[in-house]
Amino acid sequence: MERPAAIPHSGAGNRRAQGRPMRFWLPSPGRGAAPYAYLGAYLALEWGSQMHSFDFLDIALWNPSPAASLVLLAARGLGYTPLLAVAGLVSSLVVHQSAQSFSGALFSSVMLALGYAALAFALARAGFVLGRGGLRDAACLVVLAPAGALLTALLACGAVLATGDLPEHRFATALTQFWVGDTLGILVAMPAASAWLALRRVRLDMWGAGNGRRGIAADIAVFAAGLGAALWCMFGLAASNDHQFFYLMFLPVIWIAIRQGFAGAAIAILFAQLALLTVTQAVGYAADAIVGLQMLMLTLAATGHLLGASVSDRRRSEAGAKMQQAELARMARNTTAGAMGVALAHQISQPLSTIATHIHVARRLASDGQGASAEIAESLAVAAEEMRRAQHVLGALREFISHGKAQTAPVDLAALVLRLVDILRAEAARHGVGLSFDLAAVPAISADALQIEQVVLNLVTNALEAAAERPDRRGRVVVRTTARPGAARILVEDNGGGIGEDVAAQLYEPFVTTKASGMGLGLALSRQIVVLHGGRLWWEAAQHDGTRFAAELPVARESDG
Amino acid sequence: MKAAPPIAVIDDDARIREALTLLLAKSGIASQPFESAESFLAALVPGQPVCGLVDVCLPCMSGLELLKALKARNVETALIMISGHGNVPMAVEAMREGAVHFIEKPFDPETLLQLVDEARERLMRREDARARTREARALYAELTAREKDVMALLIEGLPNKLVAARLDISTRTAEHHRAAVMRKMKARTLSHLFHAAALLAANES
Numbered sequence: 001m002e003r004p005a006a007i008p009h010s011g012a013g014n015r016r017a018q019g020r021p022m023r024f025w026l027p028s029p030g031r032g033a034a035p036y037a038y039l040g041a042y043l044a045l046e047w048g049s050q051m052h053s054f055d056f057l058d059i060a061l062w063n064p065s066p067a068a069s070l071v072l073l074a075a076r077g078l079g080y081t082p083l084l085a086v087a088g089l090v091s092s093l094v095v096h097q098s099a100q101s102f103s104g105a106l107f108s109s110v111m112l113a114l115g116y117a118a119l120a121f122a123l124a125r126a127g128f129v130l131g132r133g134g135l136r137d138a139a140c141l142v143v144l145a146p147a148g149a150l151l152t153a154l155l156a157c158g159a160v161l162a163t164g165d166l167p168e169h170r171f172a173t174a175l176t177q178f179w180v181g182d183t184l185g186i187l188v189a190m191p192a193a194s195a196w197l198a199l200r201r202v203r204l205d206m207w208g209a210g211n212g213r214r215g216i217a218a219d220i221a222v223f224a225a226g227l228g229a230a231l232w233c234m235f236g237l238a239a240s241n242d243h244q245f246f247y248l249m250f251l252p253v254i255w256i257a258i259r260q261g262f263a264g265a266a267i268a269i270l271f272a273q274l275a276l277l278t279v280t281q282a283v284g285y286a287a288d289a290i291v292g293l294q295m296l297m298l299t300l301a302a303t304g305h306l307l308g309a310s311v312s313d314r315r316r317s318e319a320g321a322k323m324q325q326a327e328l329a330r331m332a333r334n335t336t337a338g339a340m341g342v343a344l345a346h347q348i349s350q351p352l353s354t355i356a357t358h359i360h361v362a363r364r365l366a367s368d369g370q371g372a373s374a375e376i377a378e379s380l381a382v383a384a385e386e387m388r389r390a391q392h393v394l395g396a397l398r399e400f401i402s403h404g405k406a407q408t409a410p411v412d413l414a415a416l417v418l419r420l421v422d423i424l425r426a427e428a429a430r431h432g433v434g435l436s437f438d439l440a441a442v443p444a445i446s447a448d449a450l451q452i453e454q455v456v457l458n459l460v461t462n463a464l465e466a467a468a469e470r471p472d473r474r475g476r477v478v479v480r481t482t483a484r485p486g487a488a489r490i491l492v493e494d495n496g497g498g499i500g501e502d503v504a505a506q507l508y509e510p511f512v513t514t515k516a517s518g519m520g521l522g523l524a525l526s527r528q529i530v531v532l533h534g535g536r537l538w539w540e541a542a543q544h545d546g547t548r549f550a551a552e553l554p555v556a557r558e559s560d561g
Numbered sequence: 562m563k564a565a566p567p568i569a570v571i572d573d574d575a576r577i578r579e580a581l582t583l584l585l586a587k588s589g590i591a592s593q594p595f596e597s598a599e600s601f602l603a604a605l606v607p608g609q610p611v612c613g614l615v616d617v618c619l620p621c622m623s624g625l626e627l628l629k630a631l632k633a634r635n636v637e638t639a640l641i642m643i644s645g646h647g648n649v650p651m652a653v654e655a656m657r658e659g660a661v662h663f664i665e666k667p668f669d670p671e672t673l674l675q676l677v678d679e680a681r682e683r684l685m686r687r688e689d690a691r692a693r694t695r696e697a698r699a700l701y702a703e704l705t706a707r708e709k710d711v712m713a714l715l716i717e718g719l720p721n722k723l724v725a726a727r728l729d730i731s732t733r734t735a736e737h738h739r740a741a742v743m744r745k746m747k748a749r750t751l752s753h754l755f756h757a758a759a760l761l762a763a764n765e766s
Contacts, residue, residue, distance in 0.1 A: 346618075346645040350574055352667035357580035360670035361587050379583070386576065 034076060035083055041068045042087040046095045049185070062277055062294070063181040065091070066116055066149070067189030073120035074130040084113035104163035111159040115152025119144060131197035133262030134316075138191070138309035142302045145186040146179075153178040180294050187301040188273045191266035198263055219259045223268055226252030231279050246296045249276075253300060257308035261315060265308025269301050323422065326453070347393045351386040358383040410444035410556045413488045414481045417456060424460050424479075431468035433475035435460075442481045442488035446556035451529045455537075458522040459492040459549045466496025466547065487535070487552045495546040499539065507539070526551070566684075567591040568677060569613030571601050571627070572643070573620055581614060581673075588674050590681075598622035602630065610637035612684045614677070615660075617644040617651065625651070628658040637691070639684035641676050643668065690760075697757040700746050708745070711738040715751065716758045 045065040069084045088109030092100065100108075128140040157175045160166040166174060230248035237245070249272055257265035276297060280290055362379040417439055428435035445452075460479060467475030480491040499507065507523060530537040535553035542548040570581045570592050578594045585592040595601040598619050605611070611631065617624040624642055631638050641662040642655045652663040661683060662676045704712065707728075714724045725735035748754040 346666075349645050349666035350577060354576045354580045356667055357577075357584050357670045357673075361580075361584050364587055382576070382580070 038068060038072045038083065039087055043091055043095055046091040062273065063185035064189035066182050067186050067193060069116045070120050070186060070190055071130065071193050073117060074123065078117055078121060081113050081117040084116055085109045088112045100165045101163060104160060104165045107163055108156045108159040111155035112152060115155045118151060119148025122148060131194045133194055133198055133309055133312050135309040135313045138305040141187065141190060142305060146183045149179050149182040149186060152182065177291065180291055184294050184298055187298060188270055191305050192270040195263035195266035219256060223252045223256050226255065227272055227275055231275060235279055235283055243292055243296060249300055250303065253304040254307060257304050258311055261312035262308040265304045269304045273297060344397060348390055351390040354386045355383045408446055408448055411447045411449045411452060412444050413442045413490055414439040416449060416452060417479060417481060420453060420456060427461060427464055431464045432473060433464050433467040433477055435477050438478060438480045440481050440483060442483045443555040445488050445553040447533050447553060455526040455529050455551055456490060458526045462522065463492045463494035467494040469496050484552060487554050489550055489552045491548055491550045493542045493546055493548040495544040498541055498545050499547050566610060566612055567593045569593055569595060569601055569611060571595045571598060571613060572616040573597060584670055590677060598627040610684050610688055612639045612681050614641050614643055617642050625655060625658060628655065628660060632659055637687060639680040641680055694760045697760045701761055703745050704742065708738055708742050711735065712742045715739065716755060
C-alpha cells in the first residue's frame, strides 16, 4: 500500500476539493494562468538551452523544455496537449528562427506534442505522482522517459524528414542527439521540478529530516567541493581523456542523495548538469563531442534519482511507523479511558442505589409516623455514609487525572503539530476542506505530548467539521502557532459560519453536542487538559463568519527539562 | 392461595443487600438475603417457586447463569435482574432466560417495589393455576376407563344420546356415567367440566 501522498496527486485535473490547489507551484493561483506560465517556462528553457543546438532543428543536447510539458500534462491532464504543439511552434519560429518551412515546423511541433502526451499518459498509468519522489516515481521516470523520448524523436525527426527539411543521411545523427537531449532534459529537470513542489509544500522531507539547516549547509558545501574537484579532474587535470574521471561526479551526487533523499538528489543532479554544461562551453567543446558525456550524465541522473528516492521512501516508512505507534498509544489511552468510564459508572451506581433506597425508607417511615426516629436516623446515616463513598470514588478519579500527566516533558508545539500533519491532511481531504499551516517557532512548553496532541486533534477536527458545513464547499482551516511572552499559543481558525449564542452558552459542557455523531466530550476534555497544564482555552469570532479557537500553554521552566 | 414466599435478595454488595431487605421489610415484604448465586441454590427447596432480586454481576456464578440453572432445574421463577452497567443484549438475554424484569443501578426504590409486587403477583397467579391443574389431574385419575371415554365425548359437546350411540351403550347407562363424571370431577355444570379439561390439556403440552 502506498501512503497517501503528502503532495497532491497529479493525474487528470487535480480539482478535487483537497485544499491543495496548483498555486503552490505555479506563479499565479488562477487556473487561467497555468498555460501562460507553461509557455513562458517552455520558451525560457528553449532559449536558455539552445547553446548547443544542433543545426536548424529544435534539438539541443540538453533540452529541459519537455520536462515543463510533462509537468503541465501530469498536473493538469492530457487535455493540455494542443498547448504543447503551440509552444513547440512558437519556439521553433521565435526562439530558434529556424530555416524550416512553416508547415514543416507545424508538423514537427504536432508530432512533438503527441509524443510527449503519450509519455505523460504512460507515466500516469504506471503510477507516477508528480512531487512525491518515491522509488516508484523515480523508476517510472528512469524507465519511461528514454522510451518516450525515443518515440518523440522518431515522430519529430520523421516529420522533418518527410517535409524535406532534414537530409536523409543526417537522420540517424539527428535522432540520436534529439533522444539524448530530451531524455537528459526530462531526467534532470522533471525530478527537480518535483522536488521544488515537494519543498514548497511540506518542509518535512528535506528540511525536517533531523539534520536541520546547519546540516543542509554542510551538505551543500560538501557537494560543491566534490563537484568542483570532479570537474577539475576531468577538464583541468587529464586533458587527454575527459570521460576518464567522470565517475568522480558520482560521489557528491550519491552523498547528497543519501543525506537528503530525492529532493536533494534532484537538485544536486540539476546543478551537476548545469556545471558540466558551463564548463564544456567554457573550454569550447564541439556539440558532437559532448554526446558521450551526456550519456554518462544520463547514467549519473538515473543512479542519483533511484538512490535518493529509496532513501526518501525509507525515511517516510520510518516516519509512518512512528506515527502508527503514536496512533496506537492514543488508541490504547482512549480504550483505557473508556474502560475507566464503565468501571466508574459501576462504582458510583452502587452507592447511589443504596442512598436512594435508604432515603426512600426514611421518608416512608417519617411520613407514616410508624417508624421510630432512631430508625429514620439510621437510614439517613447510612445514606450519608454512602455519599462519602461516592465522593471518595470521584476524588480518586480526580487524583488520577491530575497526576496522570506524569509524562510531562518539554514539548515543541510546532513540531507536535507537524507530527500530526498527515493525519490532519487526511481528515481535511475527507471533509473536502482546505487545511493550511502557519507554524512559527515557539518556545518549548512543559506538557504531556499525548494529551496536547488530543487537544490539537480535537480543535482541528471540530474546525474541519464546521468548515465542511459551508454550502459553497470553500471551507478553509488554518492552524497557527505563535509565541507569546512566557507562553506558546496554538490557533485554529475556520470559516464555518461561527458559533451561535445558544451553542456558545454551553460550549464546554460535557455531553452537549451539535453533531449528529459524537459524545460532546471533546471540547470539555480539551479545555480540562489545557487548564490542568496551567494554560487556558478560549474562542473568538474570526473573519469571514469564522471561529478561532486558541489554546495557550505556559513555557517550560528551566527546571522542567 | 398460599402465603407469598419471601423475596430472595441476591447481591454481593452487603450495603445494597441490607438496603434492599430494609426497603422490603418496611413495605411489609419478607425477604431473605444471599451473597452469591451458589448460596442461594444451596438453600433452594425443591418444588418451591422463587421470587427475587438478582444482581447480574455476581462473583463466580453470574445472575444470568443463575437464571439458566434455575430453568434447567424446572424451578418456577419470578426474578428481577439488577445490573450495574447493563446493555441491551444483556437485557434481552435475561428476558429470554425467563427474567420478569431488568433494571439498572442506580434504581428508583418506588419502581423497584412496584416491580417486586408485580413479580410476586405473577408468581402467585401461576402457582394458583398450577395448583388447580394438580387438583384436576388428581380428580381425573379417579375416573374409570369408561367414565374417561364418556368425559372425552362430553367435551366434544355430544348430547347423552349420541354418547350412548358412539359407545354402543344405552342412553340410560350413558346418563349414569355422565352423572358419575360430573360428581367425581366436582363439576356442577358442563362449563366447569370444560375448564377442568382445559387445565388437563395445558398440563399435557
